[in-house]
Amino acid sequence: MxxxxxxxxxxxxxxxxxxxxxxxxxxxxxxxxxxxxxxxxxxxxxxxWITPQVVEELEIDTRDYQQGRVLQPITSFITGMGERTAKPVHYDRIVSYGIxxxxxxxxxxxxxxxxxxxxxxxxxxxxxxxxxxxxxxxxxxxxxxxxxxxxxxxxxxxxxxGKGERAISAQEIEFEMTDEQAEHCDVEHDRPELYFCDDLKGYGWCFRKGNFLNVGLGREGNHRLPEHVHAFSRWLQEQGKIPTDTPARFKGHAYLLxxxxxxxxxxxxxxxxxxxxxxxxxxxxxxxxxxxxxxxxxxxxxxxxxxxxxxxxxxxxxxxxxxxxGDRNHGASLAGSLPESWKLALARGLMQTQWFTRNVVLNRWFLHADQAALRA
Ligand SMILES: Cc1cc2nc3c(=O)[nH]c(=O)nc-3n(C[C@H](O)[C@H](O)[C@H](O)COP(=O)(O)OP(=O)(O)OC[C@H]3O[C@@H](n4cnc5c(N)ncnc54)[C@H](O)[C@@H]3O)c2cc1C
Missing domain, CATH: 3.50.50.60 (FAD/NAD(P)-binding domain)
Known part of the structure; x- marks a missing residue:
């Protein structure tokens, strides 16, 4: 009862x-x-992946948390649009954690x-x-x-x-690597890799936390998502970044921006x-x-x-x-009013520059470095 x-x-x-x-x-x-x-x-x-502001907001004692749990400090990233533009960005402090x-x-x-x-x-x-x-x-x-x-x-x-909502659809896999798989994994523990899709509608990641490897890709809408995910996973394998026997069964979920x-x-x-x-x-x-x-x-x-x-x-x-x-319905930006092909060309150009990658893509978009933790 x-x-x-x-x-x-x-x-x-x-x-x-x-x-x-x-x-x-x-x-x-x-x-x-x-x-x-x-x-x-x-x-x-x-x-x-969480930022230090999350740790602060939750008042997590990292030493206590680490007892029997994975807490992977992150001090650098690789980002780009494919291998050609991929570049590392280093920090002199912990800028994120993997959990x-x-x-x-x-x-x-x-x-x-x-x-x-x-x-x-x-x-x-x-x-x-x-x-x-x-x-x-x-x-x-x-x-x-x-x-x-x-x-x-x-x-x-x-x-x-779900009806009429513009959701992000994403698929991911997380698994503990064997010693042999770990030997064939070229992703650094403290350096997640982020690769933007050619059409800029999403990005894929590979992320190593302790012995665990997390690989995934998220995009606006779910059109041909499994194809994008498998192409990305294959590409990572061909680059020697993740083991060739990485499991192929990804799990999916959706959420709203x-x-x-x-x-x-x-x-x-x-x-x-x-x-x-x-x-x-x-x-x-x-x-x-x-x-x-x-x-x-x-x-x-x-x-x-x-x-x-x-x-x-x-x-x-x-x-x-x-x-x-912010206001959910804020006005269109200048970039938003440009034709699609211009936006892509602009983005590709910007992604090639170290300044844009560090200051805009990472510091502002991913780390929200300019926004202090919320005081409880
Ligand atoms: C592939 C992927 C990768 C992501 N990576 C990141 C990342 O690296 N960093 C990041 O910050 N965010 C990431 N996100 C987003 C993040 O996962 C979510 O924003 C976050 O989990 C939201 O937390 P929540 O507590 O609102 O909901 P959830 O974590 O979804 O928790 C909801 C809870 O509600 C319960 N529930 C659902 N329905 C019912 C019901 N009918 N009755 C009772 N209980 C119910 C569920 O069991 C669940 O425990 C990712 C999302 C996806 C899909």
């Missing part, structure tokens, strides 16, 4: 968005329950201090006496949707998931955070940091709402998202 439970806040989804929001709410003294359809540890299709999502997400979830209800999917919710009754058994004053791209709570709020998402994020007694709200950074597709930041922002607003979870009171959350990540 399913247990009946009651809580101040129910968070649907125990990924980085849900667990960081839960931790902050617990600190504010609220009773929080996390519902996730998966048992943890669970894996998530992801390259597993494994099965470890990272479980660490954050267990640390959150929330009560956990795992292995149970969200199925329904209805209003009963001014509270939510979820799955006919959980009574909550507020429900936070943190269920990722296909979050059922944002669908409940009226989002038309910030300016492509038009989902509701606030309702009466409901907030939406992380991928469910479509927050990933435009140029890099990095989604973990915005997921965490949205979780922290939501927690702060909920904690100061004194139990008033009306849409009007919670709408401050949407205002804060816009202040942090």
């Amino acid at each position: 399913t247990t009946r439970e009651s809580c101040d806040v129910l968070i649907v989804g125990g990924g980085p968005a849900g667990s960081s929001c839960a931790r902050q709410l617990r600190r504010a003294g609220l009773d929080v329950l996390i519902l996730d359809k998966s048992e943890f540890p669970r894996d998530k299709v992801c390259a597993g 494994r999502r099965c470890e990272f997400d479980n660490y954050l979830l267990q640390r959150s201090g929330a009560r956990l209800r795992l292995g149970e999917a969200w199925e329904s919710m209805e209003r009963v006496a001014g509270r939510w009754l979820v799955n006919s058994t959980i009574s909550a004053g507020l429900v936070i949707g943190a269920g990722g791209h296909f979050c059922p709570v944002v669908r409940f709020l009226g989002a038309n998931l 910030y300016s492509h998402a038009q989902r509701p994020v606030v309702g009466d007694g409901v907030l939406i955070i992380g991928d469910a709200a479509g927050l990933a950074y435009q140029e890099s597709g990095e989604g973990i940091r915005p997921a965490i930041e949205s979780g922290l922002m939501a927690a702060q607003i909920v904690a100061s709402a004194s139990g008033d979870y009306s849409k009007q009171r919670l709408s401050e959350y949407e205002t804060q998202l816009t202040a942090r990540f």
Whole structure:
């Protein structure tokens, strides 16, 4: 028989968005329950790359985290459009880390201090006496949707998931290399490699963290995605970068970039955070940091709402998202109005320059070096 439970806040989804929001709410003294359809540890299709701002926002003690988990410091990158323009960019400090999502997400979830209800999917919710009754058994004053791209709570709020949405589709593989495979892997531990597609609609990566190798490619739309992925993997093998017996079964997932998402994020007694709200950074597709930041922002607003979870009171959350990540419908840029062939030629030219690669592609687009960590 399913247990009946009651809580101040129910968070649907125990990924980085849900667990960081839960931790902050617990600190504010609220009773929080996390519902996730998966048992943890669970894996998530992801390259597993995070910036130091994420470590800071989550107050992760890196020495503690490293005990029995992979935390790969990154101090350089190789980027380009194919081998011809690929070049290394070095830093004199750690500019990112590689983590494994099965470890990272479980660490954050267990640390959150929330009560956990795992292995149970969200199925329904209805209003009963001014509270939510979820799955006919959980009574909550507020429900936070943190269920990722296909979050059922944002669908409940009226989002038309998948229909007419301009999603990024990505495929990835992560596996532990044998000693022999590691010998035939030319990717440096501290130096992920990023290769932009010829049409600039996405990029592929190969990324070594400890003994684990992560290879993948993400693109706008899903047109012929498996072909792009396999061509990329073959090319890496031909270059001697990854072992020739790299498994060919890639796993796929989709998500929304910030300016492509038009989902509701606030309702009466409901907030939406992380991928469910479509927050990933435009140029890099990095989604973990915005997921965490949205979780922290939501927690702060909920904690100061004194139990008033009306849409009007919670709408401050949407205002804060816009202040942090910008207007989703910002005007077209000059580059955006250029013909496609010009843009490609311009991009290829720029990619050849060390200055553009370091300062724009890496520092600004991928590392968001100019944006300090969000203070919890
Ligand atoms: C191939 C690929 C590579 C990526 N690489 C990176 C990267 O290197 N760095 C980066 O920053 N971002 C990356 N991203 C994006 C990143 O994975 C997401 O932005 C991030 O996981 C969002 O976190 P979240 O907590 O919002 O959602 P998720 O991590 O998706 O967590 C959602 C949780 O909700 C649960 N859930 C779903 N449906 C239900 C339901 N019906 N009932 C109950 N629970 C449910 C799921 O089990 C899951 O645990 C990548 C994405 C892809 C596809």
